[in-house]
Amino acid sequence: MKTLKTMFVLVAVLGLFAFTTTNDSGGYEIGDVATDFKLENIDGKMVSLSDFKKAKGFIVIFTCNTCPYAVAYEDRVEALNKKYADKGYPVIAIMPNNTDVKPGDNMEAMKARAKAKGFTFPYLMDKGQKIYPQYGATKTPHVYVLEKTSKGNIVKYIGAIDDNYKDANAVNQKYVEDAVDALLAGEEIKEPKTRAIGCSIKV
Secondary structure, three states, X not given: OHHHHHHHHHHHHHHHHHHHHHHHHOOOOOOOEEOOOOXXXXXXXXXXXXXXXXXXEEEEEEOOOOOHHHHHHHHHHHHHHHHHHHHOOOEEEEEOOOOOOOHHHOHHHHHHHHHHHOOOOOEEEOOOOOHHHHXXXXXXXXXXXXXXXXXXXXXXXXXXXXOXXXXXXXXXXXXXXXXXXXXXXXOXXXXXXXXXXXEEOOO
């Protein structure tokens, strides 16, 4: 009998441990509070979400210079910032790759790319690769829409920018726009999670 009880306790403890470690290692889920960060921007300044006092939320996008998927979305990312920054949802782009593996994503390359494309949003480097694992980002691009509340920045959408990386003119569903529009209207997001399509983050 004692042996049976011990086995039940052991199974329960192992189950709890497995549940906890899976959650902790998987990054944010919808409804989680995203912790702030302080990362270097292409202008040399350190940027945090708390710097944006008037923001209602954020469109955080993990992206880079070298991934064809990320490059295909550059104009659409810029368009998101132009459409939503003044409405309270600025784009915050973060480059998560290891630059030893991908030197084309180093700070000088980021500066050159931003200048060539005329980026109007912060383009930050995740030096030491500490932030993208917290979010659970696995691709470039990978998007997290956050809503600023009294409890913190709540994760409201995770996934892709839209449903067609190949052709912006052939997009049927604009996931990020739909999510931000819903938040601005005080409505529920109909599709809060989609599958991010892109290159794997280089470690």
